Amino acid sequence: MRNIPVAELDGLNRAVLAIGTDYPEDHLLIWHEHRRAQVLYAATGVMQVETDDGNWTIPTARAVLIPPMTRHQVTMTGVSTRSLYIEPAAVPWFPARCQAVDVSALLRALILTAVDMEPCYPEHSRDAAVAALILHELKTLTPLPLDLPLPSEPRLRSLCEEFLQKPGIHDPPARWCAALNISERTLARLFRSGTGLSFSQWRGRACILHSLQHLAAGLPVTRIAALLGYDNPAAYTAAFKKLLGRPPTAHKPQRTP
Structure with missing residues (x-):
C-alpha cells in the first residue's frame, strides 16, 4: 500500500503491515507515535528522526527501528519511505530505544515486495511467507552509529540543539562553559x-551526521569540509570513515544512466 495513514490499517489482524510514502521536499512530520513497532526505511533522501x-x-x-509508543518527529530531505509496522508481540526483541540499522539486499527486496502486497494477505500464502521472512531477517540487522544522544539537562540541551543548526568541528568548549557559567x-x-560521550566525541559525531545531508544534496567533499570547519578535506574524510566505516563518497547520491 502507498501513501495512506497507518491508522487506516492498524486494526488488521496481521503481524506485518507495509506502507510506502512519498514526501514533499523538506517536509516535517510533526511529533507522533505508533502503537506498532516501526521499521522506517529511507528509499531515497535523508531522514532526521528526533525523540526526547x-x-x-x-x-x-x-x-x-522505532519502538512502539515512542514519541518522535521526522524531518525529510528528498525522502520516499517504506515502513513496516509490526505487532509488538511479533518482535519481543525490538530495542527499547530507537536504533539505526544497515539493511541487507535481501531485506530491502522483502520490504519493497511487502509494500506491493495486499494488507490483509491470506494466511499460509506467498505474501504471508514474505512477512514471516521479514521477521526473521529483522533479527540479523547490524546497528549503525547514526544516533546523536541529547542530554536532558535543559540549558545544555538547548546549547546542543543550537549547535546542531550550524555545527563546527572546532567549536571550543570554552564557549559552552561561558554560556552555561x-x-x-x-x-x-x-x-x-x-550523552555517554565526551564533548569532543559528541561534537565530532554531530558534524559527521550533519554532513550526510550535504552529501545527499550533492555538495563536494571539499565544500562540506570547509562548512564544518575541518582543516582540510582529508581530515573530514578520515573522521567520516572512522565513524561510519566508509568514505563520504560512498554516501553521495547515485546517478542512474
Whole structure:
C-alpha cells in the first residue's frame, strides 16, 4: 500500500503491515507515535528522526527501528519511505530505544515486495511467507552509529540543539562553559552523564551526521569540509570513515544512466 495513514490499517489482524510514502521536499512530520513497532526505511533522501532523548540521521538505503509508543518527529530531505509496522508481540526483541540499522539486499527486496502486497494477505500464502521472512531477517540487522544522544539537562540541551543548526568541528568548549557559567571539568561531566560521550566525541559525531545531508544534496567533499570547519578535506574524510566505516563518497547520491 502507498501513501495512506497507518491508522487506516492498524486494526488488521496481521503481524506485518507495509506502507510506502512519498514526501514533499523538506517536509516535517510533526511529533507522533505508533502503537506498532516501526521499521522506517529511507528509499531515497535523508531522514532526521528526533525523540526526547536523541536524534538519528538516516541516509538512503538505511533504516531506523522505532519502538512502539515512542514519541518522535521526522524531518525529510528528498525522502520516499517504506515502513513496516509490526505487532509488538511479533518482535519481543525490538530495542527499547530507537536504533539505526544497515539493511541487507535481501531485506530491502522483502520490504519493497511487502509494500506491493495486499494488507490483509491470506494466511499460509506467498505474501504471508514474505512477512514471516521479514521477521526473521529483522533479527540479523547490524546497528549503525547514526544516533546523536541529547542530554536532558535543559540549558545544555538547548546549547546542543543550537549547535546542531550550524555545527563546527572546532567549536571550543570554552564557549559552552561561558554560556552555561560552568568549568570545563563540569561540562565534561555533564556531557558524559547526559550523552555517554565526551564533548569532543559528541561534537565530532554531530558534524559527521550533519554532513550526510550535504552529501545527499550533492555538495563536494571539499565544500562540506570547509562548512564544518575541518582543516582540510582529508581530515573530514578520515573522521567520516572512522565513524561510519566508509568514505563520504560512498554516501553521495547515485546517478542512474
